[in-house]
Amino acid sequence: MNAPHASESEIAAAASSIAPLRNALNQVLFGQEVLIEQVLTCLLAGGHVLLEGLPGLGKTELVKGLSKALHLDTRRIQFTPDLLPGDITGNPMLQEIDGRRQFVFQPGPLFANLVLADEINRASPKTQSALLEAMQERRVTVMGESHPLPDPFFVLATQNPIELEGTYPLPEAQLDRFLFKIEVRRNAVEVLQKIVQQREIGVEPVVPSVLDRDAWKSVAQLVRRIYLPDVVANYIARIVDATHTQPGVKYGASPRAALGLAAASKARALLEQRPNASFEDVQAVAIPILQHRLVLDYAARIDGRTARDVVTTLLQEIPAQAKETASVLKQAKL
Secondary structure: OOOOOOOHHHHHHHHHHHHHHHHHHHOOOOOOHHHHHHHHHHHHOOOOEEEEOOOOOOHHHHHHHHHHHHOOOEEEEEOOOOOOHHHHHEEEEEEEEOOEEEEEEEEOOOOOOEEEEEOHHHOOHHHHHHHHHHHHHOEEEEOOEEEEOOOOOEEEEEEOOOOOOOOOOOOHHHHHOOOEEEEOOOOOHHHHHHHHHHOOOOOOOOOOOOOOHHHHHHHHHHHOOOEOOHHHHHHHHHHHHHOOOOOOEEEOOOHHHHHHHHHHHHHHHHHOOOOEOOHHHHHHHHHHHHOOOOEEOHHHHHOOOOHHHHHHHHHHHOOOOOHHHHHHHHHHHO
16 A cells, blocks of 8 residues: 655644755755755655766765765775675675584675765776675675665765776666766866855864754655655656657666656655755756766767756757646536
C-alpha cells in the first residue's frame, strides 16, 4: 500500500529544518547558492554527486562542510594511480579466533555515511569500478560475501577536467551511477573579495552541526511522499526518450535517468515547500542529471557541441504538456 502524500505542515517542518543546513553551507562557499541547492536536491533524492572543476574552487571544502553540518560518519579517499580496489572496499585479513586462523573482513573507508572520493578520475578504471556495486546497491561483495553499507550512504566525488594530464575519464557505467554532475565555476570579483577578507590559507571555516542523521533520514523519506502528477511523469518520459533521437547523440539517457529526474524533481519541490513536483522542477534538474549520460557522436564533438547544449535544446523544444494531454484538458474546460 502506497504511503499518503506529504501534507503541507510536514513539508513546512522539513523545509525549516533544511534551512539552517543551507545557511551553513553558504558560509562555507561564498556566492555558490545554486551549486549548494543542487547538491542538497541530489542528496535528498538519495543520489550521488560528481563535482567537476579546476583545483581550488572549493569542491572539497563543500563536502567537508556538509559532513560537519549533518554530523555524519565521513571518510575521505584520495584517489591516486596506485590505489587498489581493496584499499577502498576493504580486505579479508587472516586472524586467530578461538585457536583457529581464519579470514575476517576488515571494512575499508567506503563504509561510512558520507564518502568523499577526492579526484576520482586520477585512479585507474579498475579501482573506479570498485564503486559500481556500492553506489548502486549500497553493499560491497568481497570473496563472494556481501557486506551492507551504512544508511544513509552517499558518494560525493570531485574531479578535475579530463584534459589535465594524469587522469582517466570515468566510464559511462560509472558516470551513470552519479545522479548529478555539477560543474563548479569560478567566482565573481565581488565573491573573491569576500573570500580574501574572510578566509585564511590553512584555516577551515567553523561549521556547526545543524542536523543529525535521523533528522536527515526523516526529511529524505518525506521526499518519496511528494506527489508526482501524471502529466509531469509524462514530461519526464518524453524528455528521456527524446535524448535518443537528437541529432549528434550516439547514445541517449537510460531509464535510471528518468527515475533520477522524478526523484530530484520531488526533492526540489520539497525544498520549495510545495506538495507536488512541477514542470519547473524537472527543468531545473534536467541538465545536471542528463548531461553526463549522453554520448555524442564524433561529428557533434568536432563541431564543439556539448551534452549540455543538447539538453538545453530539448528543454526549449519539448512542450511541458503532450499534445493529447493538452487536447483533453481543453475539452474538459469546454
